[in-house]
Amino acid sequence: MLISFEGIDGAGKSTQIDLLEVYAKNMGKDVLKIREPGGTDLAEKIRTILLDKSIDISPQSELFLFESARGDLVDKIIKPALEKGKLVLCDRFTDSTMAYQGFGRGLCKNTIEKTNSMASSNILPTITFYLRIDTGKSVKRNSKKNLDRMEMAGNEFFERVSLGFDKIAEQNKERVKVIDGEKSISQIHKEILQYLNF
Ligand code: ADP
Ligand code: TYD
Numbered sequence: 703m704l705i706s707f708e709g710i711d712g713a714g715k716s717t718q719i720d721l722l723e724v725y726a727k728n729m730g731k732d733v734l735k736i737r738e739p740g741g742t743d744l745a746e747k748i749r750t751i752l753l754d755k756s757i758d759i760s761p762q763s764e765l766f767l768f769e770s771a772r773g774d775l776v777d778k779i780i781k782p783a784l785e786k787g788k789l790v791l792c793d794r795f796t797d798s799t800m801a802y803q804g805f806g807r808g809l810c811k812n813t814i815e816k817t818n819s820m821a822s823s824n825i826l827p828t829i830t831f832y833l834r835i836d837t838g839k840s841v842k843r844n845s846k847k848n849l850d851r852m853e854m855a856g857n858e859f860f861e862r863v864s865l866g867f868d869k870i871a872e873q874n875k876e877r878v879k880v881i882d883g884e885k886s887i888s889q890i891h892k893e894i895l896q897y898l899n900f
Contacts, residue, residue, distance in 0.1 A: 706795035709833035710864055711853055712843035713883045719791050721891045726789055729900050734783045737793035739771035742778050753850035761807040768799055769821040776822050796822055797870050805866025806859050832871050833883035837864050
């Protein structure tokens with residue numbers, strides 16, 4: 703089973719994945735935790751390029767880089783893990799590409815649907831937790847961080863990405879569960895567990 707976590711930078715995805723990983727392991731699950739972009743030698747190298755603020759990357763090249771990283775991760779890691787019956791927890795997946803490159807950069811949504819399904823071999827998460835926070839909160843939570851290339855894209859970009867995630871959730875109600883990311887860490891963890899029966 704594949705579970706993805708989505709939301710803007712600083713929404714609390716890694717915090718919640720770490721908590722769920724510990725919980726699921728205690729329940730005897732065989733868990734694999736991954737984050738996108740990354741997870742294979744190639745994808746980690748692509749990640750370095752994508753987050754490097756000294757490189758100027760055109761929107762379509764950015765899309766292909768994210769999809770290349772994903773293609774490698776899906777083929778080498780995610781597919782085999784799912785075949786072995788593992789619980790795969792993924793920090794970002796295809797919805798991030800639609801939100802950031804589609805809504806954020808303004809690339810054609812149909813193209814993104816196609817490249818997403820190609821790179822993911824049509825694998826969709828069983829459930830996606832969208833941790834929703836205001837963009838202002840994201841800026842505050844990230845204020846002490848050394849910002850990467852994506853995080854330097856500016857407030858208007860993040861507003862579009864945030865609206866994008868809202869639309870994706872609205873259009874995929876069965877799969878995408880919207881969680882108020884401004885609640886406490888333990889409250890959010892409890893809500894997440896309520897959607898999962900393990
Ligand atoms: P993401 O993986 O979505 O970028 P993180 O899990 O790294 O987000 O969280 C970003 C920052 O916000 C961290 O300092 C984390 O401790 C803090 N944080 C996470 N969840 C909450 C929450 N529910 N309330 C307040 N702060 C939070
Ligand atoms: P990361 O540090 O992993 O995210 P976070 O700050 O949420 O912990 O950085 C990944 C960045 O890449 C993040 O800004 C979102 C962006 N991204 C895309 O633009 N498109 C994608 O398809 C993916 C997977 C990520």
